[in-house]
Amino acid sequence: MNNSTGKYLFTLIQSYRSEMRSAIDAKSLNINAMHVQCLRFIAETPSCTANSIVQGLTRDKSQISILIKDMVKKGWIEKTANIADKRSQLLVLTAAGRELIDKVRQEEAAVSKRMQQGLSEQELAVFQNVVQTMIKNLN
Amino acid sequence: MNNSTGKYLFTLIQSYRSEMRSAIDAKSLNINAMHVQCLRFIAETPSCTANSIVQGLTRDKSQISILIKDMVKKGWIEKTANIADKRSQLLVLTAAGRELIDKVRQEEAAVSKRMQQGLSEQELAVFQNVVQTMIKNLN
């Protein structure tokens, strides 16, 4: 392999984003990529704080702060007091947030299924392993 | 494989971007990701026009128009009259642009090399095939 790696990965991600965008728009879900990542993270993380998301998604805290504010405003998540640390709040999905992320997951599953057409279980397993190794190599 | 595909790919791309950013900053190359893609595309495309880039990189024409303006201003590319179509101009790299993209390619090669540590030729070949198939499946 040569240094077209980056190029193909960019193209793949761009195509994936575009597909997800279309699916999201088609279903009028009205949610952004970073909102999706945050909601998923909150759903999967007990005692989730803004800082948990900062660490988990490797993003700047100011960016996450703004995203949280957006999602609270949109009624997808709620803040509750964090007894363990008065500086922070615990974040939980509301019923609307859970419903939304479930719908998004369905669209993600559909796009992933399309992406994987014609590829064997073995090829996908190698792919997964390679991606995880590459992530590890860079961090 | 499940729908964590998107998640891992996002993480990989983010890590890659971050690495490239650090490498670019360390060498004081002062160039952005989209500039890099454009310069590479121009270098590899005979009779390159703004529209060629729009089609090749699948980006909005207004975005490409602005990028071209930036790169001309920075002295990395030049516009020459397109005799075949008075509406458009041909884009070519200047000496400075060629030098810059060469340096970027070196950094890309270094990052790719790090990414690939511990992975066999066969695994990388499967990876490449899977990525290209996925791109094709989405378009």
Next chain:
DNA sequence: GAAATATAGTTGACAACATCAACCAAATGG
């Protein structure tokens, strides 16, 4: 126990990337 330092989160300013609409000049089609 108080002071110094670090941390969690917020806000503002700015940059990079992206999309859409409106426009003009040129090319193409009927």
Next chain:
DNA sequence: CCATTTGGTTGATGTTGTCAACTATATTTC
């Protein structure tokens, strides 16, 4: 020759990202 399409530019706006400065709280040090 006129209508339509295309290539490119600009403005407005949205999304994602980074950095600095700030406040309140927690932790560390003495």
